Amino acid sequence: MEKCAHVLEETPESKKGSWLAEYPGHKVLWAELGCGKGRFTLETAQQNPEALICAVERVPDAMVIGMERVCEAEVTNVRFLRVDAVRLEEFFGEGELQRIYINFCDPWLPKRHHKRRLTAPSFLALYKKLLASGGEIHFKTDNVDLYEWSLEQFTACGWELREVTRDLHENGPVGVMTDYEAKFYSQGVKINRCVAVRPE
Numbered sequence: 787m788e789k790c791a792h793v794l795e796e797t798p799e800s801k802k803g804s805w806l807a808e809y810p811g812h813k814v815l816w817a818e819l820g821c822g823k824g825r826f827t828l829e830t831a832q833q834n835p836e837a838l839i840c841a842v843e844r845v846p847d848a849m850v851i852g853m854e855r856v857c858e859a860e861v862t863n864v865r866f867l868r869v870d871a872v873r874l875e876e877f878f879g880e881g882e883l884q885r886i887y888i889n890f891c892d893p894w895l896p897k898r899h900h901k902r903r904l905t906a907p908s909f910l911a912l913y914k915k916l917l918a919s920g921g922e923i924h925f926k927t928d929n930v931d932l933y934e935w936s937l938e939q940f941t942a943c944g945w946e947l948r949e950v951t952r953d954l955h956e957n958g959p960v961g962v963m964t965d966y967e968a969k970f971y972s973q974g975v976k977i978n979r980c981v982a983v984r985p986e
């Protein structure tokens with residue numbers, strides 16, 4: 787963690803509303819919720835140098851691996867936030883984000899825990915506040931129950947769904963894979979993906 791401290795955002799609340807001014811040279815601000823070990827974070831950052839990516843993760847042991855990967859690759863457009871996504875409003879201003887990635891979030895299977903899912907209505911209301919007009923959520927999961935439920939929540943909350951698929955890699959690998967996704971793909975597990983556009 788110490789070796790890579792320069793990619794860790796110790797006081798993200800101090801950047802609220804001014805991320806792109808604090809880190810000039812980037813055109814858009816994206817957040818990845820639950821970045822885990824950061825395979826997706828690194829490759830997405832490398833492919834999109836115009837984007838500043840805030841990688842949010844509440845488990846430091848996973849995040850430190852992502853930090854090391856970003857440091858080793860000498861990639862400069864990723865900031866790591868060691869926080870719970872439920873606190874996003876403390877770190878980002880209204881309409882400050884252009885995109886949010888939610889990849890393989892915890893499925894919280896018992897019904898009584900559905901409110902904890904990162905696609906639950908309370909989270910969608912939070913993302914609506916923090917995303918700019920036309921802003922998008924890019925969502926991937928292997929979990930069919932979570933996916934179908936999430937599609938219902940997006941629709942019920944007024945989000946427009948695009949690129950809805952229940953087998954993303956049907957015809958070969960598509961896009962940047964996460965650590966979990968690469969493992970599932972190698973096991974032949976189908977990957978669900980959609981893009982949800984912020985309601986006006």
Ligand SMILES: C[S@@+](CC[C@H](N)C(=O)[O-])C[C@H]1O[C@@H](n2cnc3c(N)ncnc32)[C@H](O)[C@@H]1O
Nearest residue numbers: 820821822843844845870871889890964965966
């Ligand atoms: C199943 S793992 C997937 C990791 C990575 N996205 C991937 O696809 O390889 C889910 C990750 O999300 C993190 N996470 C879950 N809920 C979170 C929350 N509310 N805030 C921040 N991180 C969260 C977990 O700690 C874990 O690292």
